[in-house]
Amino acid sequence: MILLKLDELIQGIINGDRRSVSRAISIVENEQVSINAKKIVKEIFANTGRAHIVGITGPPGIGKSTMIGNLSAMLSGTGRKVSVVAIDASSPFSGGSLLGNRIRMQDSLTRHGVFMRSLANRGLKGGLSRSIWDTVKILDASGSDIIIVETVGAGQADLDVVNLAETIVMVLGPGLGDEIQAIKAGIMEIGNLFVINKMDLPGAFIAQKDIEETLAMSPKGVWKPPVVGVNSLTREGYEDLIREIDRHGKFVKKSSDLAFRKFRAELEITIDEELRSRFYEEIRAFLSDNEKIRNLMEKKTDPYSAAENLINSLA
Numbered sequence: 280m281i282l283l284k285l286d287e288l289i290q291g292i293i294n295g296d297r298r299s300v301s302r303a304i305s306i307v308e309n310e311q312v313s314i315n316a317k318k319i320v321k322e323i324f325a326n327t328g329r330a331h332i333v334g335i336t337g338p339p340g341i342g343k344s345t346m347i348g349n350l351s352a353m354l355s356g357t358g359r360k361v362s363v364v365a366i367d368a369s370s371p372f373s374g375g376s377l378l379g380n381r382i383r384m385q386d387s388l389t390r391h392g393v394f395m396r397s398l399a400n401r402g403l404k405g406g407l408s409r410s411i412w413d414t415v416k417i418l419d420a421s422g423s424d425i426i427i428v429e430t431v432g433a434g435q436a437d438l439d440v441v442n443l444a445e446t447i448v449m450v451l452g453p454g455l456g457d458e459i460q461a462i463k464a465g466i467m468e469i470g471n472l473f474v475i476n477k478m479d480l481p482g483a484f485i486a487q488k489d490i491e492e493t494l495a496m497s498p499k500g501v502w503k504p505p506v507v508g509v510n511s512l513t514r515e516g517y518e519d520l521i522r523e524i525d526r527h528g529k530f531v532k533k534s535s536d537l538a539f540r541k542f543r544a545e546l547e548i549t550i551d552e553e554l555r556s557r558f559y560e561e562i563r564a565f566l567s568d569n570e571k572i573r574n575l576m577e578k579k580t581d582p583y584s585a586a587e588n589l590i591n592s593l594a
């Protein structure tokens with residue numbers, strides 16, 4: 280793409296033009312290390328920071344996509360500009376059904392004027408790839424009021440969304456059994472807001488009580504995470520849910536501690552990725568030099584010395 284066109288694209292993003300936004304996301308998604316992708320982010324960075332970034336996370340099948348469909352319909356109904364980023368699992372566990380879900384969700388969201396984009400989770404160390412950060416920046420600069428990010432409900436990506444999102448909505452429900460225990464043991468502290476979905480099903484009230492009791496025993500911070508029960512088939516409880524999301528949004532926009540942590544995490548990811556891409560060719564070349572490997576096999580050198588040799592030659 281020639282430079283002039285890129286300038287037009289950047290202007291298009293800032294003007295909120297959907298085609299420009301869509302095109303720019305393709306560029307950051309497909310050409311992560313390219314000059315174009317970086318230029319876009321550099322140029323729009325000053326226009327970011329206004330949107331409220333909400334992560335929706337929770338175990339597979341708990342109703343995250345259904346909830347995002349409801350939330351975005353309701354929010355855009357009140358005149359807010361809503362964007363949705365869904366991250367597809369590369370994990371085999373939640374394969375299959377995902378595509379179908381996505382198509383269903385896309386249909387209903389498009390009808391409500393919601394901008395929706397699916398990205399692949401490429402399994403970069405940490406789970407969420409750099410392109411997701413850039414995608415969120417593009418959506419932010421384009422004038423979104425709220426950006427909702429759905430993560431695969433499987434482990435690491437849930438933890439990564441903490442760094443990306445300002446508000447983490449942890450979706451739980453009845454009948455999770457062991458999963459609730461695992462969640463309580465590890466990631467209870469990451470939720471800013473707990474939603475018990477499927478309140479129409481037996482066991483939902485017990486699940487809600489369980490979470491409330493666990494939270495009551497957790498160390499108290501400045502923000503006390505609320506627990507909201509909803510039925511996503513009827514939208515019961517959604518007014519409360521939206522009120523709590525907005526309340527937390529106001530809270531985080533005032534917290535410079537949180538912003539500090541987020542920007543440091545992002546910078547770290549950017550440096551990691553830049554280093555890796557900068558020296559990618561050299562590392563590939565080194566690893567495809569058979570002699571280097573044979574030297575190890577024959578004990579002429581050891582892995583640390585070999586790696587040090589390469590690294591010293593890079594700088």
Ligand SMILES: Nc1nc2c(ncn2[C@@H]2O[C@H](COP(=O)(O)OP(=O)(O)OP(=O)(O)O)[C@@H](O)[C@H]2O)c(=O)[nH]1
Nearest residue numbers: 338339340341342343344345432476477510511512
């Ligand atoms: N009974 C009941 N079913 C629900 C509710 N919310 C969602 N479901 C159903 O639960 C199933 C899974 O919903 P999804 O929204 O795809 O769940 P998800 O968390 O996005 O799933 P993954 O993306 O695969 O992790 C669907 O069949 C929904 O119709 C609810 O409040 N009550």
Ligand SMILES: [Mg+2]
Nearest residue numbers: 343344380429
């Ligand atoms: Mg889903």
